[in-house]
Amino acid sequence: MTTTRDTNQPRFAPGTFTPAPGRGGLGRMLLAHARLETAMTLRHGEQILLTLLIPIALLVGLSVLDILPMRDLGSTAKVDWVTPRILALAVMSSAFTGQAIALGFDRRYGVLKRLSATALPRWLLVAGRVLAALVVVALQVVVLGVLAALLGWSPSGAGLLYGVLLLVAGTLSFGALGVLLGGSLRAEAVLALANVVWFVLLLAGGILLAPASLPGVAGDLVALLPSGALAEGLRAALVDGAFEWQPLAVLLAWAAGAAALAAKTTRLT
Numbered sequence: 001m002t003t004t005r006d007t008n009q010p011r012f013a014p015g016t017f018t019p020a021p022g023r024g025g026l027g028r029m030l031l032a033h034a035r036l037e038t039a040m041t042l043r044h045g046e047q048i049l050l051t052l053l054i055p056i057a058l059l060v061g062l063s064v065l066d067i068l069p070m071r072d073l074g075s076t077a078k079v080d081w082v083t084p085r086i087l088a089l090a091v092m093s094s095a096f097t098g099q100a101i102a103l104g105f106d107r108r109y110g111v112l113k114r115l116s117a118t119a120l121p122r123w124l125l126v127a128g129r130v131l132a133a134l135v136v137v138a139l140q141v142v143v144l145g146v147l148a149a150l151l152g153w154s155p156s157g158a159g160l161l162y163g164v165l166l167l168v169a170g171t172l173s174f175g176a177l178g179v180l181l182g183g184s185l186r187a188e189a190v191l192a193l194a195n196v197v198w199f200v201l202l203l204a205g206g207i208l209l210a211p212a213s214l215p216g217v218a219g220d221l222v223a224l225l226p227s228g229a230l231a232e233g234l235r236a237a238l239v240d241g242a243f244e245w246q247p248l249a250v251l252l253a254w255a256a257g258a259a260a261l262a263a264k265t266t267r268l269t
Contacts, residue, residue, distance in 0.1 A: 033128030103182030183266030
């Protein structure tokens, strides 16, 4: 008499073979991927220039030298007015420009195509990059915050928690825009366009010039950009200790819209 084996039961008892092949836990894969992305960002010379050296130079230069128009400052100390805007610049540099360029060249060299053939789900590839961007932003905030404190920065304690929330929302917003740009165009086009957008937003996107100082409806439009919303929201939180909903709502709207569009347009090659 023959017996049939239950196909739902494994042929061999667990632990028969060592090592036991199989997909790892999602949490471990996410942390490993985020750690790899963070390490690749921090050891890349051009990324360090973009994410740290330029913001540090601007923070020191704008805080020490008489460059900014005094009518924009009011009674606020220069370093107090400059620091929130440089933090916004740092987020834009790492989450948008750095992520877009890295993604564009990863697609060009077939990195994403090879990773997609592994056990890593596609959503985890994106989540790992976002988590790495948050880690890089946290490092930027620590370095720039310590330097600003040495220059005399005294942020409002009442707005620190809201400032952290804005930094997270800004990272998600610019990160989604970076994926949208880096996942849809050729690497050379991404490199050129990402740097052009960085300069435009720095000069006319509400970072160096407050939206209120721009003429006519230009100020209202700049306040609706992620750069203007993040810079003004951080200024209100860290200088005035105020909680304003509009900057947070603008950042979340950009994050949702860019993420939805990126999900449809991002390509592996």
